[in-house]
Structure formats: structure tokens, C-alpha cells
Amino acid sequence: MKNKTAKQISIKKRLIISIVSITTLLILLSWIFIFNQTKHEIKEVYDARLSQSAKILALTMPNIMKTSIHKQAALYEYWFDTMQKMTTNDSTETKLGHPYEKNFIFQFYEENQLVFKSPNAPKKALSKINTAGFGVFEVDNEQWRYFQLKIPNDAQENIYILVAEKQAIRDEVITEIALSTSLPQLLLIPALFFITLFLVNKFLSPITELQKAVALRNINHLEPLVISHPTIELHPLIMQLNYLLEQLNKAWEREKRFTRTAAHELKTPLAILRLNAENALKTDNLTEQRSDLNNIITSINRTDRLIQQLLMHSRIEGQHNIESSTINITSVLRDVIAELVPLALQQHQQISLHPIEHCQIKGNATLLAILFTNLIDNAIRYSGEASNITIEMQTRNTSESNELQILIIDDGEKIQDNIRDRIFEKFFRANSGKGDGAGLGMSIANDIVKHHHGKLQLQEYNKQNKNVFIISLPYDAL
Template sequence: MILLALALVVLSLYYSFQAARHEIKEVYDARLGQTAKLLLLTTSVSATTLADEAHQHQFDQWMNSIRRLSAADDDKDTTYGHPYEQNILFQFYQHDRLLWSSNKQVGPLSPAPTFAGFGNRDIEGEQWRFFQLHATADEYVVVAEKHSIRQEMIDEIALSTALPQLILIPALMALLIFLIDKNFRPISELRSAIAQRSAHKLDRIYVANQTLELSPLVDTLNELLEQLEQAWQREKRFTRMAAHELKTPLTILRLNAENAINSETRHQLEQDLDNILKGIDRTDRMLHQLLTLAKVESITNVHKQPCELKTLLQSVIADLAPLALRHHQTLSLEGDNVTIDGDEVLLGILFRNLVDNAIRYSGDHSVIDVVIKQHADGIDVTVSDNGANLSDETRDKLFDNFYRANTEKGDGAGLGMSITRDIAQLHNASITLLPRTQDKNTFRIRFSQA
């Protein structure tokens, strides 16, 4: 590509140089023609006038003075004219006879009396460019210039026209290449950095001296890489959690199945089958919690819409009422039907976990109260039960993943409170286990006022 550009530049310069030479030649030819016309218009071409020795002597004296004064420097002008006048020749002819010449050392230039116009002649090894113009059929004038000096001036003028391009265009090309390289180097670095990224290498991209236009792209890519890293970590964490948490239930299911196969009485068989069903229920609940946690952790932005809290809580309590009746528990809901902005499905999971935990761990014949209270700072939803007091260790670890305070009653993976906490944070809410009062354990969800 660079070689092609250089070839085009050279071709362009060559064309410019040749075009300039052609135009300058035309200018010089025009000058020859105009000079010949002026000579004929201002000079009486007669044998008497042109053959006058006084006129010839005066002209020769001028030329000799020019040669003497410019002997050291032929580019220096004098009071009698310029040394380059020796390169210009005027000749007058009559009846094919040379009457007068501005330079006697040069022979006749006219090729023929009938010739007219421009021509080139070689006189004693010197090329001349001439123009012959007739005043009458027998009288004419020849104006000529040395080809060497003419070509020297043409080349100098043409070169002075092309030389700036010869310098400027390569300089501009070099500058353009430098600027392109400078501006595209960050893109090349970015491409290389992206090529180095993989599922096991999702660290942030750094581009040295990145341009203003490239900066938003790098920032967006880094945000995407961060999201991919988080998703990858969630996937690995879910795999580890599933492998760890399912190992024990599956082992127990296998033992119960083996016991059922080897049972000797119907009562033992029914007991083993009942244990298998309970194990399946525990495993199902555990898988449900693991999948719910993975789903909640993958959410970054919640699509919020108006939700009526009391209506939502009534639905949650209605779903869990059969479980509460089994334990002879009392469920109550108080408060106004206030509206908040949130994801109804996620909020349903949050409240269901809290009420479900209260039912499972508060014991038989317990009382579970759900209260909605609106105040100046926002909206509080509290879930209280009169179950056993929670130890300090349980209070400290309650929101940790896989923490189960009561392994005898619990049949989950210890993720319910972690899920509840994450959903609350997605709604800019806080969840707190309040100090025990009136022999009640109380969880408070506080939604800030919009």
C-alpha cells in the first residue's frame, strides 16, 4: 500500500513537472513571437538603416560592456543590460541576405526565405529556438534564443514548481502515517488485549494512552468482562454448592433404599419408604433454594412496578396456611394496603421465606404475626413469632450461606435467609433481626421512602 502511494506521488510529480515545462515553453515561444512583431513595427527595415556602421558599432559597444562588467558573475545585471542578452539573437533579412545580426559570431538562422513560424536549428553545435516573421515577401526578422539557456530557465521554473510538492507530499505522507499509527496503536493494543481474554482470564482491559473516542468502548468492555466474571463465579459457586449439598441427601436416600430392599417386615419397609419420601422432599427443597439463589444472584437490575403489599402478603399467607394448620399455628396480618415499587415475584419469595421459616422453626401452637407499618422514613414489614429464643451465634450467622440453626427441623440448604437478604438489597431495603421483645423473634424489612 505504501509503495503504491509512493508510486502515485512520483507519477503525480512527474506529470506536474512535465506540465509546467510545457506551459513555460509556450510562454517563451509567445515572447519570441511578440518580440519579432515589436521589432518589425518599430524598425524601418531598409538596407540603408540596417547597414549603418554607426548603429552596428553602438550595439557592439553595448554588448562588449556587458561582457566586461559581468565577467566575474554572468548572473549579475549591469547598467548596459544583462549578460543573458548574449543568449538572445535578432537577425534582419532582405532578399535572402542577412543585413544585421545582434551577434556576429552566430551565422544565419533562417532556414529559408519562405519559412515562417517557429523552428529549431543547430549552429556550430549550439541549438537555437527561433521564430521567423515576414514584414513583406522579401523582408523578415528572426528572433532566437539559445536552447541550453532556455532549457535551463524552463527546468528551474518547473522544478521550483514541483519541488515544494516533492518535499511537502512525502512530509505529509510521513505525518499521516505517524498520526494513523499513533491513533490506531490503542486499537491494536485493545484487539490484542481482547484476544488474550478467555473464560479463565476475565480481568479488566488496560490500554495505554487510549484516545477519547476509545475510552467509552474500553469502559463498556470492562463492564461486560466484570459481568461475565460475576456470572462465571456464580456458576462455579453454584456447582460447588450443588455438589456439596446434594452429596449427603443422595447418600441417605441410597441407604434408605438399600434398607427398604433388605427390610424383613412390612413395618420396616413402610418406615424406610417414608424416609425415602422425606429425603426426596428435602432434596427438592434444597434444589429449589439453590436455583432460587442462583437466579437472585444473577439479577443486577430489578424491573420495578407498583405492588400492593397487603395483597401480596395475603397471597403468601394463603399459600402457607396449610403448613401452619398442620402445626396448629395461628397466622395473622395487620396494616394498610400500602403500595411500593418492586418486583412482585421476588418480593413474594422474600416474604414466603420469612413466613415459612417462622412456621418451620417456631414450633407447634405458635403465633405468627405479619404487620405492615408506614412511617416518615418508609414502610416496615415485620414477621414475628413466639418461638424459642435465638442464640447469639445464630443471630450472627443467620444470613450466611448454608447456615442452619436447627438441623433437626430444617430440611433446606441453609440459603433461605441469604436469598431474603439479597432480594431486600435489590429493592434498596434492609432486613434486620430485632432484639427479642415480649418473648418474640422479629424480622423487620424496611423499605425506604421513594
């Protein structure tokens, strides 16, 4: 079954769309609420103006009734007609008023008879006589909103005044006012989009910068990532990436170093193998052939040991967090000595162990076995025939630390000071004539001790011209 590549998503795009969409929805809901609420409030204000106009007219009607109604109507009609002639459109103001007055009318009734009205008002009654309050009527397919008020009088007559305005104009004005009040919120939507786009691009710029910095890294360019504007959120990621780059760079350097070292160190053994093989092919003397073949086996063994040392060095050098467990260090030493005794017997050497029974430390048994093997094998190879090799275990307790010390002592030829100072260097071979390795045994041993937070030293033993390797390992954390 083929694995389908998951579709890539853009965090930036999703963030912008989500923020703008949610905010737009909230703005629209808010706008609808404000628009309707504004219309409702303005409608109430307009209704209040109608009722107030009716009351003001009602208070002035007694004075109007004292004069000729016809004169008053003629005067009002003169004002209205003159104003209409003075205007060119519905928005032109004049000294006599505003043309929008044609959208407002009033009527005055006395005992069910129309007594007085505005010039543009119809002559018929626009509402039910003797009915007070708000209502809507229709004239010539146009709706009007009205308010009719009964005027109290001493004669107990039915006197009413009606004030009305055209519903279409009223709705238009109410809608315009409501829109002008809430429209700025709609303008926030495009502004919000551009502001969100700007802020997201600005605040996510460190991610873009990090992306570009990572894209520049390759096997030949593994420098740490540096961001000009680091953020708290990206800091752990950058630290981890830099840690991985550092480990990758070290691994790559180890790889190159191992390749160069292997090529250099294997060149001589292979040349010797080739020379011995060529000599064996050229001669018909069985004794010389046997000698050449023995030399080939010796060279193969030496090459095998060299390769093992190179691989072990590469493995130890690449270790960072070793797996630890509680181990019996005495048992590890006994197992190593048992494996190396045959090699010591070939040179008539004696190996003795002065143990601390049931001594347990925290460490890696495999690496510690390699450590002891390298040091004891080194003593067997270089201390000479009939020498004595002693392994002592002792504890050393101070106010600062508790240490387990393992001393590997041999009575071979004393190691000179100039060699002692360099013995733990990589590829340093003090006895190139006797050794068959790459000069990595002591370096490997030193690295293993460091991985166990210990210390490895080479000293002269009690001024007795004996060589002693002292391994100090902490054991207080057991």
C-alpha cells in the same frame, strides 16, 4: 442456505490507502496546475527578454551604423568563433560568453535589405518584412521564436530589428525550470506514504494493544483490560469490555460456587437416600420397609427443597437490573399467606395480617413473593406448635426518606444473639435438626430486599421475647 463469512477488512490498511490516494490525487492536480502555470509564466518572461533584447539592440544600432558594418560583423564573428573554440561542451563558460549563444540570433533590416546579423543567423529574411511583433519561423526543420521591432527614424525609412531563439532550447529550459519548481511536490507522495504509515501505526497502536490484551483473556484469566496509552475514543469500549469481563467473572465464580455447593450439600441427602434404600432391600419386615420408604420420601422432599433453594439463590445472585412495576404489596402478602396457611394449620399456628389497604410500591412481584414466602415459612417452621405469627404493615416517614415497613413477628423461642448476627450468611443453618434446606433462605431474602434498595433486620419485638423480621422498602418514588 449457507451463511458466507463476511470478508474481514483492515481499518489501518484502508485508512493508509485512502489518505495516500486522496492526497496523491490532490498533489498531482496541484502539480499539473503549478507546472502549466510555471511554464506559462516562464514563457512570458522569455518573450519579455526577447522584446527587451530587441529594444536594447535598436538603441545601439545608430552607433553601430556610424562605423563600418563589415568591421562590426567581423568583430562579432571573431568573438563568436573564438568562444566556440574555447568551449568543450554546451555548458562551459568562457570570457567571451556562453556557447548557448548559438541558440540566439538577430537580424537588422533597412529598406528590406539585410544590413547586419549575428554570425549564426541565416542570410535570408526570417519573417515577413515590415511586420512587427512575436512569431514563429522554421529554418532547417527547427522552429525559432522571434520578436521583430520597427525602429522609428527621422528619414521615415523602414528599419527593423529581429531577435530570435531556438524553440527547442527554449522549451527545454522552460520545462526544466517548471519541473524544478513543481518536482518537490511529487517527492511529497512517497514521503507522505511513509509519514502516514508511521502516524497510523503510532496512533492506532492502542487498538493493537487492546487486541493483544483481549486475546490473552480466557475463562481462567478475566482481569480488567489495562491499556498503557488509553485514548478518548477507546475509553468507552474498554470500560464496557471491563464491565462485561467483570460480569463474566462473577457469573463464572457463581457457577463454580454453585457446583461446589450443590455437590457438597447434596452429598448427605443422597447418602441418606442410599442408606434407606439399602435398608429397605435388606429387610423382609413390612413395617421396617414402610418406615424406610417414608424416610426416602422425606429425604426426597428435603433434597427437592435444597435444590430449589440452590437454584433460587443462583437466580437471585445473578440478578442486576430487575424488572419493576407498580404492585399492590398487600395483595402479594395475602396470596403468600393463603399458600402457607395449610402448613401453619398442621402445627396449630395462627397467622394474622394487619394491612394497609391499597398500598402500592415499585418492585418485582415475583421476587417479593419469594421474600415473604421465605420469611413467613421460616417463622412457621421454627416458631413451634400453637405459636402466633403476625404480619404488620406500617409507614415510617422521616426528613431523609419515606419507608414502608413490613414486620413479621412470631412468639416462638427467642433467637440467640450469636445466631442473630449470622442469620443472613449464606449456608448458615441455625437449627440443623429442624431445617431441611441449605441455609440459603435468609440470604435469598436479604438479597431480594437489597435489589429493591431496602433493608432487612432481625430484632427482638418490644422486649417481649418475640422475634421480628423488619422489611423496610422505599415507597417515595411511586
